[in-house]
Amino acid sequence: MTDDPRPQGFDTLAIHAGAEPDPATGARQVPIYQSTAFQFRDAAHAARLFGLQEVGYIYSRLTNPTVSALQARVAALEGGAGAVCCSSGHAAQIMALFPLMGPGLNIVASSRLYGGTVTQFSQTIRRFGWSCRFVDLDDHDAVRAAIDDDTRAIFCESISNPGGYVTDIPAIAGIADEAGIPLIVDNTLATPFLCRPLEQGATLVVHSLTKYLTGNGTVMGGAVIDSGRFDWSASGKFPSLSDPEPAYHGLRFHETFGAAAFTFHSIAIGLRDLGMTLNPQAAHYVLMGIETLGLRMERHVANAQRVAEWLEADPRVAEVTYAGLQGSPWHERVQRLYPKGAGALFTIRLKGGYDACVAAIEKLQMISHVANLGDARTLAIHPASTTHSQLTEAQQIAAGAGPDLVRLSIGIENPEDIIADLDRALG
Numbered sequence: 001m002t003d004d005p006r007p008q009g010f011d012t013l014a015i016h017a018g019a020e021p022d023p024a025t026g027a028r029q030v031p032i033y034q035s036t037a038f039q040f041r042d043a044a045h046a047a048r049l050f051g052l053q054e055v056g057y058i059y060s061r062l063t064n065p066t067v068s069a070l071q072a073r074v075a076a077l078e079g080g081a082g083a084v085c086c087s088s089g090h091a092a093q094i095m096a097l098f099p100l101m102g103p104g105l106n107i108v109a110s111s112r113l114y115g116g117t118v119t120q121f122s123q124t125i126r127r128f129g130w131s132c133r134f135v136d137l138d139d140h141d142a143v144r145a146a147i148d149d150d151t152r153a154i155f156c157e158s159i160s161n162p163g164g165y166v167t168d169i170p171a172i173a174g175i176a177d178e179a180g181i182p183l184i185v186d187n188t189l190a191t192p193f194l195c196r197p198l199e200q201g202a203t204l205v206v207h208s209l210t211k212y213l214t215g216n217g218t219v220m221g222g223a224v225i226d227s228g229r230f231d232w233s234a235s236g237k238f239p240s241l242s243d244p245e246p247a248y249h250g251l252r253f254h255e256t257f258g259a260a261a262f263t264f265h266s267i268a269i270g271l272r273d274l275g276m277t278l279n280p281q282a283a284h285y286v287l288m289g290i291e292t293l294g295l296r297m298e299r300h301v302a303n304a305q306r307v308a309e310w311l312e313a314d315p316r317v318a319e320v321t322y323a324g325l326q327g328s329p330w331h332e333r334v335q336r337l338y339p340k341g342a343g344a345l346f347t348i349r350l351k352g353g354y355d356a357c358v359a360a361i362e363k364l365q366m367i368s369h370v371a372n373l374g375d376a377r378t379l380a381i382h383p384a385s386t387t388h389s390q391l392t393e394a395q396q397i398a399a400g401a402g403p404d405l406v407r408l409s410i411g412i413e414n415p416e417d418i419i420a421d422l423d424r425a426l427g
């Protein structure tokens with residue numbers, strides 16, 4: 001893209017990474033390659049592509065040029081060796097675990113996670129014979145005690161949904177290193193603008209592209225980004241990556257592809273067989289969104305800080321969990337690890353309890369009552385009766401989603417208008 005040896009800045013990469021002018025037409029914006037299949041030059045070319053001896057396009061369940069551009073862009077923004085995109089954030093979580101796991105194996109995950117992830121990990125993955133142990137990541141002895149010979153990863157969120165808890169990624173990455181297993185970080189809420197988990201020692205990053213990266217609530221998507229640094233062959237614990245793969249004539253992914261092993265496996269086996277493919281239209285929307293990620297995140301964070309300070313001073317509000325506030329237990333950690341801010345999602349606890357939460361939600365006018373976050377619009381929801389309703393009350397409280405809480409995803413409107421709507425709703 002440029003001969004300049006300096007590393008390019010975040011906002012430059014957000015616009016340019018993965019997006020050369022189209023070689024066939026010169027189109028400056030990444031075209032939507034709305035094609036299921038791609039014509040082979042000749043029979044030998046086709047055979048090389050199928051044998052993974054040459055990288056190229058065969059069939060859009062595996063690879064598509066619009067999706068490839070997005071993969072290159074998210075890998076660049078996270079500082080990874082490669083990325084694979086898939087159909088949703090939840091698909092990305094399965095795609096991240098799939099090469100690592102097998103029947104009887106487990107993961108250790110933070111107790112503070114997106115409600116849907118708690119359900120996926122506590123119930124659905126059991127159908128594959130996988131299991132999950134949830135622990136408080138601030139209790140390092142408990143994390144170490146939860147890891148055994150069958151543990152294949154630690155999973156956490158950088159900033160967690162909904163409680164605004166902030167993970168000490170370097171500390172947890174150190175525990176993962178001691179155990180010889182990868183740390184997987186869901187970086188959806190922080191985005192690579194606020195936090196780059198791979199630089200703090202994580203091996204894999206997963207994203208719901210649905211949220212801030214797209215930024216306008218239009219499409220679903222997910223991504224898995226690999227640091228390229230984990231030694232998949234060191235322990236014998238990751239045979240999918242280190243041992244001969246029968247479907248590709250005994251090819252060993254790690255030996256053959258090195259730093260790209262995880263990404264190649266995710267495409268050649270994961271997308272091929274699980275089929276959780278991102279479509280090129282959705283990839284286009286995400287690419288458009290990412291162009292303004294830095295600008296939007298600055299505004300999201302500034303608005304969240306201002307609204308959180310206003311709410312904290314309001315007598316109707318018992319607690320605001322925003323880690324950008326001085327009194328937050330995570331305030332020091334945010335300043336050390338997330339210096340550009342603590343994101344734009346937090347919860348407020350209302351003195352009137354469950355009933356006051358429901359009443360406030362119903363009185364909102366500009367702010368939308370929806371099950372989403374990371375939109376340009378400010379959004380509100382009562383997690384205990386919606387996103388976290390499949391959890392027990394104890395799990396809800398552990399996840400920072402107790403019955404007397406409202407979750408706010410602060411948008412990029414004028415902050416005075418967000419505050420005016422909240423003031424009216426709190427009645």
Ligand SMILES: *Cc1c(COP(=O)(O)O)cnc(C)c1O
Pocket residue numbers: 088089090091114116117157161186188189207208209210211220221222373
């Ligand atoms: C929304 C979300 C997910 C799930 O992503 P989808 O794109 O909805 O499948 C996972 N993790 C976090 C933190 C989320 O906010």
